[in-house]
Amino acid sequence: MNNYKEIYTGKIKFPEEKKRRIKKKLVKILDEKNFSEKEIDLISYSRGYWPISLQWFLKGYLPSLPNFVTWPINTEQVSEILKLAKEEKVPVIPYGGGTSVTGGVVPLKGGIVIDLKKMNKIIEINDLDLTVTAEAGINGKILEEKLNSRGYTSRHIPQSLPASTLGGWIATKAAGQFSTKYGKIENLVLGLEAVLPNGEIINSKIKPASSTGPEIEKLFLGSEGTIGVITKATLKIWPLPEEKKLLSFKFKSFTESLEAARKILRKGIYPAVIRLYDEDETELKFQDFTEDRESLGIFIVEGMKEITGQEKKAIERICKNEGAKNCGEEPVKKWLNERFDVITDISQYLPMKVVFDTVEVAATWSKIPTLYRKMKKEISSIEGVLLSSAHASHFYLNGACLYFTIGGIPPEDVKLEDFYFNFWSKAMKACLESGGTISHHHGIGLLRKKWLKEEIGESTYRLLKKIKEVFDSSEIMNPGKLI
Ligand SMILES: Cc1cc2nc3c(=O)[nH]c(=O)nc-3n(C[C@H](O)[C@H](O)[C@H](O)COP(=O)(O)OP(=O)(O)OC[C@H]3O[C@@H](n4cnc5c(N)ncnc54)[C@H](O)[C@@H]3O)c2cc1C
Incomplete structure (x- = not known):
């Protein structure tokens, strides 16, 4: 791809000397084949599946390029990369399948992408405990197929199953299609291993439940790469249904x-x-x-x-x-x-200049009717919106998730970005005013960041920022995302 332009300009510029030094150290930590600074790789790791970035891509724009891409093969290598990143104050972007639809993997300030996909082993399937322990980069479909071949299932089947990873699910609090009976990923994780930004490795005990104070490792659920790198996890599994x-x-x-x-x-x-x-x-x-x-x-x-x-x-x-x-x-x-057929859903409309996205929110039963009506009304009222349909697909005793699909063509005098961010603003505002939660499973990323404070409240937001500081005092972990 020639003559591309980067959209975000907050990138940290390294002096060539520093770049060479980091490269040398990275190559020492990793095998040369597990490191890249080739343009084709940098472009591939510039955006994930954030729909607006697909539109940009078609027009020759990229959100932002990383400086290096790495594929560690074990936790120790992840730890060494993080130590180096902290020492050199270089941003790090943990990367699973790159299916984030909220800009979660956009390397806003450049830096080192840590792609976990080569850490993909199943470590143990335990029949008595009904657990599977696997490395965080394992592909969802492969994990499920391996479990099925042994007579089990994790029953975590997101639409992105063929492309997403165990670590990415945990980092975004993902939801699968069978969640009404089995729960979201946060209900399935029994323990995990993670590397902190200073290189330290933490491991939690695998337990069905406990009463031992706050479970710090649970902070990694929904952490979106901002406090460390998840390297391993243990999930509940079930025998395949009769x-x-x-x-x-x-x-x-x-x-x-x-x-x-x-x-x-x-x-x-x-x-x-x-x-x-x-x-x-x-x-x-x-x-x-x-x-x-x-x-x-x-x-x-x-x-x-x-x-x-x-x-x-x-x-x-x-x-x-x-x-x-x-x-x-x-x-x-x-x-x-x-159910996994994304191509017919999306790709055919892109060349027609159709801007689209999906917005998933949730609320308790008493709020659902107003939430649905208000969001639909607000979104449909925007000039150029052609579609604002919805379904509900994750249910709880106390409420449900509503999933809107929005599509439209910006009027001639309206910029693509203004159209896109306008329907997001209207949707988020309507959701907050109706008492809904602004994301059920796609996460905050870059896209929803500006509404997080209103979602969780000022004091909690401040606390969350402090927690991030405790984990990541050097501010190297996935900068610009979540908070
Ligand atoms: C077609 C399509 C369908 C989708 N369907 C669903 C669905 O049904 N349910 C659902 O919940 N979501 C869905 N999504 C959204 C997306 O697949 C999920 O957010 C998924 O959990 C992301 O996993 P990933 O491995 O691709 O993570 P990535 O996109 O690589 O990363 C997502 C975020 O997690 C962080 N991260 C990734 N790996 C790690 C790690 N090991 N340690 C720390 N941080 C990490 C990244 O830095 C980033 O912030 C869909 C997306 C697409 C494109």
Whole structure:
């Protein structure tokens, strides 16, 4: 790629002498093949999957380039790189699969990318404890396939499974498609190993639960690369479910489908998957199964045969009581077939100058109706927005996550960035005013940073900054992200 331009200019410029020195030290720590400063590598590590950066890329712009890319093969090498970075005051960007959609891996100030992908071993599968311990760079799909081949599952299946990593999931507090029954990643992690910015390695005990004061290692959940590098983790696993039942229903409205889900959970039934589509998204994705302005809901229950049959009956009864009509297994099979299909979702629209993004938020049940209405109204009111559909796909006894897909073409006199950041501002403002939380699983990154203070409150924000300082006094860890 020739003649690209970098968008962010806060980059720390190294004198050539310092650059040479760092390079020499990095090559000493790593094998030469696990280090690069080739332009092609620097460009590849400049942006992740942040949608606006795809648009920039097509126009020849890059957010920002790192100075070096490294692929350590063990925790000791990560530790040595961090010691060097601290000594030389060079930024470090931990990198898993690079699927961050919030600018989390953009090397804002340049520096050293630590790509964990060569740290990809499964260390132990423990049948008695039902745990898997693996290195943090392991690819999600490979981890799940290896577990499946031994009769287990982690049931953490994000849409980005084929491209994301264990460390990235933990650093962003990711959510998988089966989270309603099994939980988000923070509910699955039983212990982890991490390297602090001074090179020190910390290891937590693997435990089902404990009462031993605050668990410091839990600060790594959602830390987005800002306090250290996660190098290993132990997750809960499950034996593969004996049986699955697929159900779907069409409801007269999204509000009614949400009501059905709330009532199902209230009865203590936790389907592995619940996905409820609003009227617009139903029309886009399931028009073969529904009439005008209906809301489609799909459910998967899984587990022991004796139980799944009972759960299926109960779900059918509750949905019927909400006025829903049974649509059978086909819509669920369609979703199962297409659930990793990102290309048809996104890429085809980019050359048409369509700006898009997804915004996932969450709230307790009492706030969900207002949150949905307000966000949808605010987003749709922007000139140029062509699509603002939503679905709900992660459910809790106390609430749910709403996932909006927004797309549009900026009016001729409006800059791409102004259009994009305007719909984000409207969405975040509407969410905060409705009492929702501004991210359910994509994280804060660069994109949502400016709303974090309002989300968590001034005092907590100050405390979080102090905690970051304690871990990272030299301010080398993923600068400009999260806080
Ligand atoms: C098509 C698509 C679908 C997606 N679907 C989902 C979904 O279903 N559910 C969901 O939750 N998210 C989803 N995402 C978002 C993204 O996949 C998640 O945020 C994922 O958890 C990031 O993992 P990663 O390995 O790619 O991390 P990266 O993108 O490499 O990094 C993300 C952040 O974590 C930090 N980080 C990465 N590894 C480490 C480490 N070892 N130690 C410390 N910090 C680290 C990085 O510095 C960065 O701040 C999707 C993204 C795309 C593009």
